[in-house]
Amino acid sequence: MIRFENVGLRYGMGPEVLRDISLQVPERSFQFLSGPSGAGKTTLLRLLFLSLKPTRGLITVFGKDRSHISRTELPLLRRRIGVVFQDFRLLDHMTTYENVALPLRVRGREESSYRTDVTELLKWVGLGERMHVLPPVLSGGEKQRTAIARALIEQPEMLLADEPTGNVDPQLARRLLRLFIELNRLGTAVVIATHDIGLMEQVDARRLILSGGRLDIYD
Numbered sequence: 001m002i003r004f005e006n007v008g009l010r011y012g013m014g015p016e017v018l019r020d021i022s023l024q025v026p027e028r029s030f031q032f033l034s035g036p037s038g039a040g041k042t043t044l045l046r047l048l049f050l051s052l053k054p055t056r057g058l059i060t061v062f063g064k065d066r067s068h069i070s071r072t073e074l075p076l077l078r079r080r081i082g083v084v085f086q087d088f089r090l091l092d093h094m095t096t097y098e099n100v101a102l103p104l105r106v107r108g109r110e111e112s113s114y115r116t117d118v119t120e121l122l123k124w125v126g127l128g129e130r131m132h133v134l135p136p137v138l139s140g141g142e143k144q145r146t147a148i149a150r151a152l153i154e155q156p157e158m159l160l161a162d163e164p165t166g167n168v169d170p171q172l173a174r175r176l177l178r179l180f181i182e183l184n185r186l187g188t189a190v191v192i193a194t195h196d197i198g199l200m201e202q203v204d205a206r207r208l209i210l211s212g213g214r215l216d217i218y219d
């Protein structure tokens with residue numbers, strides 16, 4: 001679905017943060033992205049989500065050359081990619097249900113057409129009882145699961161998650177990991193950025209390790 005060939009990225013006039021990165025996100029794959037703090041994991045996820053342009057190299061997204069994708073096409077392609085950000089980015093004045101439904105509402109969908117889907121998804125992530133509360137009263141793990149549900153509501157072909165177990169205890173981390181594995185079994189490609197070696201050891205998945213701006217791949 002996504003292919004990088006010798007991709008480099010620098011912010012402004014700064015040094016290259018990523019150098020000669022070549023990777024693929026095949027359909028239905030499961031990969032971890034790791035490396036020390038500041039190695040460029042979030043930057044790489046932003047390139048995958050099309051919110052940054054590479055400063056050199058080639059990125060192909062769903063068969064299209066990234067540099068030829070127009071501004072009007074970008075939101076359509078992004079809809080096929082779900083993202084869970086490190087800081088959740090939930091809207092505090094909307095309930096859990098409303099936060100998850102927001103991407104559909106923005107697209108002008110009638111509530112009656114998605115009510116069941118949103119409710120079922122919230123139950124799937126274990127938030128069936130927390131649908132009508134506001135984010136400020138949710139625990140870190142509940143916020144995390146709300147952000148995951150919002151990333152999944154449009155049934156993306158690929159899910160990118162930035163430190164999705166960063167703020168939760170080991171038990172919840174395992175539960176979230178099981179959610180990602182189940183999602184992957186249902187057909188979604190998954191890329192999880194994490195520092196958590198214990199988490200990576202629980203799944204036999206490809207590891208993309210960044211250090212010094214370069215990427216090593218371990219199968």
Ligand SMILES: Nc1ncnc2c1ncn2[C@@H]1O[C@H](COP(=O)(O)OP(=O)(O)OP(=O)(O)O)[C@@H](O)[C@H]1O
Nearest residue numbers: 011012014017035036037038039040041042043044
């Ligand atoms: N918007 C920006 N402008 C300038 N430099 C940036 C910007 N964002 C990130 N950087 C720099 O790029 C490098 C990689 O940052 P990035 O956030 O991608 O790393 P990371 O591996 O995700 O780190 P962490 O594990 O701490 O979240 C760092 O040196 C950082 O200071």
